[in-house]
Amino acid sequence: MKLTAILKKSFVAILFCQASVLCVLGSSVEELATKADAIIIGTVTTRTESQGSVSFDIVPERILKGPAAFNGRVLHSWSGKLRGRAQTIDITLRGIWFLVRSSAPEWELLTARPQWHGMIPSLYFPVGILSADYRYQAGSPLLDVLTFEVAAGLESAGESSGSQAGILIALGDSKALSTQTVLNHLVNSPTPGSQLVGLAGVLSRGQRGSIAELSRRWPVIGNDANRQLVINAVRDSFRDTSPDNVQQLATLAGATSTPTDLKDAAVHALASIHTKEALPLLAGLLSSTDPEERMKGVSGLAAFANGCPQQTPGNVASMEYLQFRNLSPFRTVETMANFAFRRGPEEQETRLVSYWLNWWNLNKASVGAN
Amino acid sequence: MPPNNGNPTPSIQWSTDSPSRLNISPAPDGLSATLTATGASGFQAGYDIHVTVTYDGTPSSPFPVFLNTPFTMVHGGPYNFSTCTAAGYTEPGFVEAAGVSVADLIGQTLLPIDVNETLENPRNFNGSDWFTPPPTATAWTPAHGDWSGNTFTDAILVCGSGFHPNPQAYSLNGTTLESNITQKFWIGTSAHFQGVCVQRDVISEYIDHATYVSLTTPIVNKPDCNQGTVIN
Numbered sequence: 001m002k003l004t005a006i007l008k009k010s011f012v013a014i015l016f017c018q019a020s021v022l023c024v025l026g027s028s029v030e031e032l033a034t035k036a037d038a039i040i041i042g043t044v045t046t047r048t049e050s051q052g053s054v055s056f057d058i059v060p061e062r063i064l065k066g067p068a069a070f071n072g073r074v075l076h077s078w079s080g081k082l083r084g085r086a087q088t089i090d091i092t093l094r095g096i097w098f099l100v101r102s103s104a105p106e107w108e109l110l111t112a113r114p115q116w117h118g119m120i121p122s123l124y125f126p127v128g129i130l131s132a133d134y135r136y137q138a139g140s141p142l143l144d145v146l147t148f149e150v151a152a153g154l155e156s157a158g159e160s161s162g163s164q165a166g167i168l169i170a171l172g173d174s175k176a177l178s179t180q181t182v183l184n185h186l187v188n189s190p191t192p193g194s195q196l197v198g199l200a201g202v203l204s205r206g207q208r209g210s211i212a213e214l215s216r217r218w219p220v221i222g223n224d225a226n227r228q229l230v231i232n233a234v235r236d237s238f239r240d241t242s243p244d245n246v247q248q249l250a251t252l253a254g255a256t257s258t259p260t261d262l263k264d265a266a267v268h269a270l271a272s273i274h275t276k277e278a279l280p281l282l283a284g285l286l287s288s289t290d291p292e293e294r295m296k297g298v299s300g301l302a303a304f305a306n307g308c309p310q311q312t313p314g315n316v317a318s319m320e321y322l323q324f325r326n327l328s329p330f331r332t333v334e335t336m337a338n339f340a341f342r343r344g345p346e347e348q349e350t351r352l353v354s355y356w357l358n359w360w361n362l363n364k365a366s367v368g369a370n
Numbered sequence: 371m372p373p374n375n376g377n378p379t380p381s382i383q384w385s386t387d388s389p390s391r392l393n394i395s396p397a398p399d400g401l402s403a404t405l406t407a408t409g410a411s412g413f414q415a416g417y418d419i420h421v422t423v424t425y426d427g428t429p430s431s432p433f434p435v436f437l438n439t440p441f442t443m444v445h446g447g448p449y450n451f452s453t454c455t456a457a458g459y460t461e462p463g464f465v466e467a468a469g470v471s472v473a474d475l476i477g478q479t480l481l482p483i484d485v486n487e488t489l490e491n492p493r494n495f496n497g498s499d500w501f502t503p504p505p506t507a508t509a510w511t512p513a514h515g516d517w518s519g520n521t522f523t524d525a526i527l528v529c530g531s532g533f534h535p536n537p538q539a540y541s542l543n544g545t546t547l548e549s550n551i552t553q554k555f556w557i558g559t560s561a562h563f564q565g566v567c568v569q570r571d572v573i574s575e576y577i578d579h580a581t582y583v584s585l586t587t588p589i590v591n592k593p594d595c596n597q598g599t600v601i602n
Contacts, residue, residue, distance in 0.1 A: 111515040114517060117525055226449075
């Protein structure tokens with residue numbers, strides 16, 4: 001009966017105050033290219049800007065998408081950061097602009113770079129000189145053209161201390177060949193800051209060998225101001241389950257030379273992935289002196305035994321990763337009763353750690369983890 | 371559970387040890403119920419909410435319910451500073467932008483969600499007019515493309531020669547406070563002082579940079595975010 005079915009579940013999860021998540025993942029070039037009615041490479045020499053809107057004319061150089069001849073005024077409504085009264089600003093901006101038709105006579109703009117929220121750079125990508133790696137042929141697909149043009153522009157812009165990090169946002173989660181070309185170009189750059197951005201990109205995509213590459217390059221990039229990009233990529237996005245990648249991640253997490261923040265990120269990723277290759281490292285955490293690490297070990301082993309899907313950015317809001325969705329020969333009434341995924345009272349944690357230590361000792365041979 | 375005692379009209383009661391956080395609406399036959407969260411689980415509290423079903427006087431084992439919520443701001447995204455010219459504005463002055471994320475009770479960062487800031491008690495110091503008029507609050511809405519992956523940007527722009535005193539190029543050397551304001555971040559809504567408050571701080575602006583001070587996240591004591599509760 002239904003009641004029985006409900007009560008057999010050892011865990012019920014409800015998201016409190018869930019709002020409109022899972023709708024837009026930011027402004028990647030791919031999304032912008034789809035949404036825009038016109039894509040223009042052009043120049044703005046003067047604009048009128050206030051807290052409520054910004055307006056200007058674009059002098060087009062090339063039209064990548066849209067009308068054969070572009071001749072239009074742009075009016076963009078926003079929550080602008082400029083303080084005080086409206087100002088006329090005579091600064092030349094050369095960029096790639098993504099426009100949509102509106103009910104007004106003027107064109108409206110899409111937000112190209114949300115990291116500049118409320119400021120004029122949010123409305124365009126800068127234009128740069130294409131390196132040899134980025135040169136494309138006439139007639140190339142629009143997405144490839146945009147990927148190379150945007151990457152070249154952001155690499156050379158120097159608008160801020162972290163301009164190049166914007167490349168990751170622009171690429172989104174694209175797996176196109178042109179995206180791969182850009183990331184490889186950055187990884188192989190002589191500049192540590194560029195290497196770091198490229199590595200964050202390949203890690204987010206779970207590229208084979210990317211963890212080993214991170215370990216190799218860490219002495220060079222580890223002191224960069226934007227090192228958090230790589231740490232976030234490992235912690236939140238790297239979810240490749242291929243045995244060699246997971247073992248490399250476990251090696252990174254277990255190395256004494258790995259700094260604490262990178263180790264924490266690697267442990268979080270291993271608990272999220274929780275394939276059998278991750279289990280020896282996670283089981284080792286059960287004996288840690290750090291209660292946070294002990295409970296990471298508990299959550300990883302419990303997720304494995306109970307058949308939870310791996311945690312990804314896409315299933316955080318639904319909390320599907322905390323549900324026993326997959327088949328598991330190790331799932332029992334006891335493993336379900338001892339399922340845990342976060343810190344708790346000391347006596348509760350002590351009991352859970354003891355249970356999962358015992359479970360590991362009893363099951364590690366049949367798990368088949370090396 | 372259930373005992374399956376053959377009673378065709380069993381008495382079934384649902385109850386919770388946390389009625390302030392969980393509302394239970396049983397179906398007419400009592401065999402199922404709709405659970406509605408009216409609060410959230412505690413921080414690092416393990417399983418702190420339970421439901422029990424009593425069937426003809428025999429109680430079930432309490433089964434745990436976890437109620438998640440947006441909980442804390444995570445500072446660690448890309449941080450940028452810039453000259454005004456490089457950002458497309460007139461000198462003098464500085465531009466700063468901090469990438470931040472929102473995490474739930476488990477520490478997982480959330481995908482884009484409506485975020486709103488409230489700004490209270492704008493104050494000028496040492497003859498400054500930087501907050502005259504006061505700055506307007508910002509909303510970050512996924513539908514408007516205001517997020518980058520699971521990060522949004524909280525930015526400060528103080529550019530141009532229309533201020534008293536005029537700002538200077540970015541550095542961390544300035545020690546004279548020009549202005550400050552109490553800032554609070556609210557998740558799940560674009561309405562002021564609604565939703566879940568996850569951070570309270572003061573934005574302090576100096577002649578050549580701005581910074582968060584007295585930053586508190588998560589907000590464990592909800593009244594800390596009440597309208598009118600300011601810390602500058």
